[in-house]
Amino acid sequence: MRILLCGANGKMGKVVYECASAFENADVVAGVDPYGENDKFPLYHSFDEVETEADVIIDFSHPAMLSSMLKYAIKKKIPVVVATTGIDEKGLQEIKNAAQEIPVFFTANMSLGVNLISELAKKAAAVLSPDFDIEIVEMHHNQKIDAPSGTALLLADEISSVLDNEPVYEFDRHSKRMKRSKNEIGISSVRGGTIVGEHEIIFAGTDEVIKISHSAYSKKLFANGAINAAKFIVNAKKNGLYSMKDVLEEA
Numbered sequence: 059m060r061i062l063l064c065g066a067n068g069k070m071g072k073v074v075y076e077c078a079s080a081f082e083n084a085d086v087v088a089g090v091d092p093y094g095e096n097d098k099f100p101l102y103h104s105f106d107e108v109e110t111e112a113d114v115i116i117d118f119s120h121p122a123m124l125s126s127m128l129k130y131a132i133k134k135k136i137p138v139v140v141a142t143t144g145i146d147e148k149g150l151q152e153i154k155n156a157a158q159e160i161p162v163f164f165t166a167n168m169s170l171g172v173n174l175i176s177e178l179a180k181k182a183a184a185v186l187s188p189d190f191d192i193e194i195v196e197m198h199h200n201q202k203i204d205a206p207s208g209t210a211l212l213l214a215d216e217i218s219s220v221l222d223n224e225p226v227y228e229f230d231r232h233s234k235r236m237k238r239s240k241n242e243i244g245i246s247s248v249r250g251g252t253i254v255g256e257h258e259i260i261f262a263g264t265d266e267v268i269k270i271s272h273s274a275y276s277k278k279l280f281a282n283g284a285i286n287a288a289k290f291i292v293n294a295k296k297n298g299l300y301s302m303k304d305v306l307e308e309a
């Protein structure tokens with residue numbers, strides 16, 4: 059599997075390169091990144107310049123790369139694994155449109171564990187709502203740009219899907235002086251040091267609290283998840299939008 063790595067010079071790009079060498083039949087053959095240089099493989103500064111043929115694109119970059127990457131993938135008819143977070147509504151629509159023409163794997167969290175706790179949280183919410191208040195706390199390193207994390211939003215969206223009333227997401231209690239409403243999910247972000255990624259879903263009831271949490275100890279978790287996702291969509295071959303749920307179902 060020849061991988062074209064988008065965001066090749068970023069923290070995750072470097073880890074994907076390292077992890078790919080441990081996989082049988084997976085190689086980073088080139089990278090795309092508007093910034094920096096690289097002596098390990100050909101590096102292009104934009105998708106217009108790419109000359110290396112690949113079987114799949116793995117993207118850990120920035121939402122600004124999304125449009126040109128999808129355009130290139132559609133032109134070359136190659137599947138894409140989009141792991142970049144902080145993508146807005148317009149970008150999400152572009153991903154859905156692209157999935158009609160190529161296989162696209164998109165998830166805010168490439169770890170099987172997070173996708174599993176998402177299922178557990180859905181089960182808990184279905185049983186505990188509306189008596190328990192639901193809060194999500196996420197913690198990441200001090201270099202992360204987007205807040206809350208894409209994973210916190212993914213968890214909130216999954217939980218919302220099983221609630222009778224669509225909840226309001228409360229990101230900022232500071233600007234309001236009022237009690238928490240019943241129909242909300244509070245989402246709080248902590249940023250500091252080198253924390254790889256912590257997510258905790260808190261179900262707070264009367265005299266009892268249930269917590270479901272996941273801790274990532276290394277970025278390799280996400281890199282290996284993305285390479286496995288790439289294998290999955292290269293084999294799936296059919297156009298469409300895929301996520302970790304599809305991998306979990308197959309497991």
Ligand SMILES: NC(=O)c1ccc[n+]([C@@H]2O[C@H](COP(=O)([O-])OP(=O)(O)OC[C@H]3O[C@@H](n4cnc5c(N)ncnc54)[C@H](O)[C@@H]3O)[C@@H](O)[C@H]2O)c1
Binds near residue numbers: 069122140144
């Ligand atoms: N889905 C997941 O499981 C998962 C896991 C970890 C990180 N991520 C996401 O992957 C992305 C990359 O993470 P990272 O830690 O490698 O970040 P990083 O800042 O280290 O790397 C980002 C890369 O994108 C490039 N880039 C391209 N266009 C850019 C622009 N307009 N502005 C800034 N940089 C630009 C940078 O040059 C850099 O090489 C982030 O969105 C992050 O949230 C997702």
